[in-house]
Amino acid sequence: MTTFKTLTKPLLLLLLTIASAASSALSIGVNYGTLADNLPPPPQVAAFLKQRTYIDRVKLFSPDPALLRAFAGTGIAVTVTAANGDIPALARSPSAASAWVSANLLPFVPATNITRVAVGNEILATGDRVLISLLLRSMQSLSAAISAAGLHIQPNSGVFDAATGINYTNMFDAQMDAVYTAMKRLGYGDVDIVVAETGWPSAGDPDQTAVNVENAMSYNGNLIRHVSSGRGTPLMPNRRFETYIFALFNENLKPSTSERNFGLFKPDLTPVYDVGVLRQASGGGPTPTTTPTPAPKGGKKWCVARGDASASELQSNIDYACAHGADCKSIQSGGACYQPNTLLSHASYAMNSYYQISGLNDFDCDFAKTGLITTVDPRCQGVGGGCDDEGSEDRAELRCEQAVGGGF
Numbered sequence: 269m270t271t272f273k274t275l276t277k278p279l280l281l282l283l284l285t286i287a288s289a290a291s292s293a294l295s296i297g298v299n300y301g302t303l304a305d306n307l308p309p310p311p312q313v314a315a316f317l318k319q320r321t322y323i324d325r326v327k328l329f330s331p332d333p334a335l336l337r338a339f340a341g342t343g344i345a346v347t348v349t350a351a352n353g354d355i356p357a358l359a360r361s362p363s364a365a366s367a368w369v370s371a372n373l374l375p376f377v378p379a380t381n382i383t384r385v386a387v388g389n390e391i392l393a394t395g396d397r398v399l400i401s402l403l404l405r406s407m408q409s410l411s412a413a414i415s416a417a418g419l420h421i422q423p424n425s426g427v428f429d430a431a432t433g434i435n436y437t438n439m440f441d442a443q444m445d446a447v448y449t450a451m452k453r454l455g456y457g458d459v460d461i462v463v464a465e466t467g468w469p470s471a472g473d474p475d476q477t478a479v480n481v482e483n484a485m486s487y488n489g490n491l492i493r494h495v496s497s498g499r500g501t502p503l504m505p506n507r508r509f510e511t512y513i514f515a516l517f518n519e520n521l522k523p524s525t526s527e528r529n530f531g532l533f534k535p536d537l538t539p540v541y542d543v544g545v546l547r548q549a550s551g552g553g554p555t556p557t558t559t560p561t562p563a564p565k566g567g568k569k570w571c572v573a574r575g576d577a578s579a580s581e582l583q584s585n586i587d588y589a590c591a592h593g594a595d596c597k598s599i600q601s602g603g604a605c606y607q608p609n610t611l612l613s614h615a616s617y618a619m620n621s622y623y624q625i626s627g628l629n630d631f632d633c634d635f636a637k638t639g640l641i642t643t644v645d646p647r648c649q650g651v652g653g654g655c656d657d658e659g660s661e662d663r664a665e666l667r668c669e670q671a672v673g674g675g676f
C-alpha cells in the first residue's frame with residue numbers, strides 16, 4: 269500500500285493538550301491551498317463554505333492576511349501554519365516567536381476564529397534532521413509566546429509511523445493506530461490527535477491506477493462518515509478525530525496531475541464530485557445534496573441591479589450571489605457574459621442568476637433594496653450580451669448564447 273501513502277499525504281498532528289469535544293453533527297475540515305491562479309476571492313470562498321457546506325474548519329498553509337481576514341465573523345475554525353522556514357528562528361528565539369504571534373495572530377483575533385497553530389508542513393517527510401530536531405522546541409517557544417499574548421490557541425505538529433497487530437479494514441484506522449501506538453510507547457497514550465491532511469485525487473497520470481473520481485468519492489465520502497460517526501479506531505474506540513481533507517480546491521499550479529486534482533471543488537465552486545458536504549439550496553436540513561439546483565423554467569421575470577446602487581453594494585451583491593450558487597463563470601474574464609465589462613452588468617447577471625435558481629421569489633431579488641424585478645429582458649438593455657428576441661420564451665434566465673446549458 270505504498271501508493272496509498274503517497275496519494276493520501278498522511279500527516280498526523282499531535283495536540284499538546286486535549287481539544288474540546290466535537291459536536292454530534294457532520295463536521296469536517298479542509299485544507300485551503302491556493303497554488304492556483306483561478307480561485308475565487310477569499311471572501312467568496314469563506315461565504316461559500318459557511319453558507320453552502322458542512323465544512324466548519326479550514327487549515328491554511330500560511331498566515332496569509334487576506335485569507336485570515338476573509339474568515340472574520342464566520343465562526344469557521346481556522347488553523348494557521350507556521351512555515352517550515354520559520355522553525356529555526358522560532359526554536360532559538362523567544363522574541364522571534366512573539367514577533368510571529370504579533371504579526372500573524374493578534375491582528376486577526378478574535379474576529380477570525382483561529383483555533384490552532386500548526387508548526388511546519390510535512391516536516392518529517394522533508395528528512396531535514398536539523399528541522400526535525402528543532403520542531404519540538406519551536407512549538408514550545410510558540411506556545412509560550414501565544415500564552416504571553418493572552419491567547420488560548422494550541423500549537424501542534426507531526427509524528428511518525430509504527431506497526432500494530434490488528435486486522436484493519438481501512439488504512440485510515442491503521443495509520444491512526446500506528447500513531448497512537450508510537451505515542452503510547454513514548455508515554456503519551458492519551459493525547460488528542462488531529463488529522464491535518466488526508467485525501468484522494470480524482471485524476472492522475474496513466475500509471476496511477478487507483479486514481480479516479482470513483483475512488484476519490486469513495487475515500488473522502490467514507491472518511492467523512494467515519495470520522496463523523498465517532499466510532500473511533502480499534503485502539504481508540506468511541507473517539508472523534510478532527511480531520512482536514514486535502515484539499516478544498518483543485519489547484520492548477522501544482523506540479524503533477526494528481527497534485528492538481530485533490531480538490532473537492534473546482535475554482536468556480538462547483539463540486540468535483542458529490543462527497544456529501546453541500547447543504548441543500550434552502551439551507552437548514554442535514555441531508556447532503558449533490559450539485560446546485562439548475563435554473564427552473566419560469567415566467568418572464570428577471571432581477572437586475574438598480575442603477576443607483578453603489579459600487580460596493582454591487583460588488584457585495586456579486587459576492588453574495590456567487591457564493592450562493594449563481595452562475596458566475598460567465599461574467600469572469602473570458603466568460604460568455606463578461607461584456608459589457610461593468611460592475612452594474614456583472615452584478616445584474618449574478619443577481620438574476622441567483623434569483624432564477626432560488627425560485628423567482630421577490631425576496632430573492634431584494635439585495636438590501638438594490639435589486640429590481642423587471643419583465644423586460646435585460647439583455648435588451650445591454651446586460652449580459654445583446655438583445656435576442658428568440659430564446660427568452662422558455663426561461664427567463666439571463667444568459668448569453670454560449671452559456672446555455674453550461675456550468676451550473
Ligand SMILES: *[C@@H]1O[C@H](CO)[C@@H](O)[C@H](O)[C@H]1NC(C)=O
Nearest residue numbers: 324325342343344345381383
Ligand atoms: C470557533 O470554532 C470552534 C470549533 O469549531 C467552535 O466550537 C467555536 O464556537 C467557534 N467560535 C466562534 C466564536 O464561532
Ligand SMILES: *[C@@H]1O[C@H](CO)[C@@H](O)[C@H](O)[C@H]1NC(C)=O
Nearest residue numbers: 433434435436437438442502
Ligand atoms: C480481516 O477482516 C476481514 C473483514 O472482516 C476478513 O475478511 C479477513 O479474512 C480478515 N483477515 C485476517 C487475516 O484475519
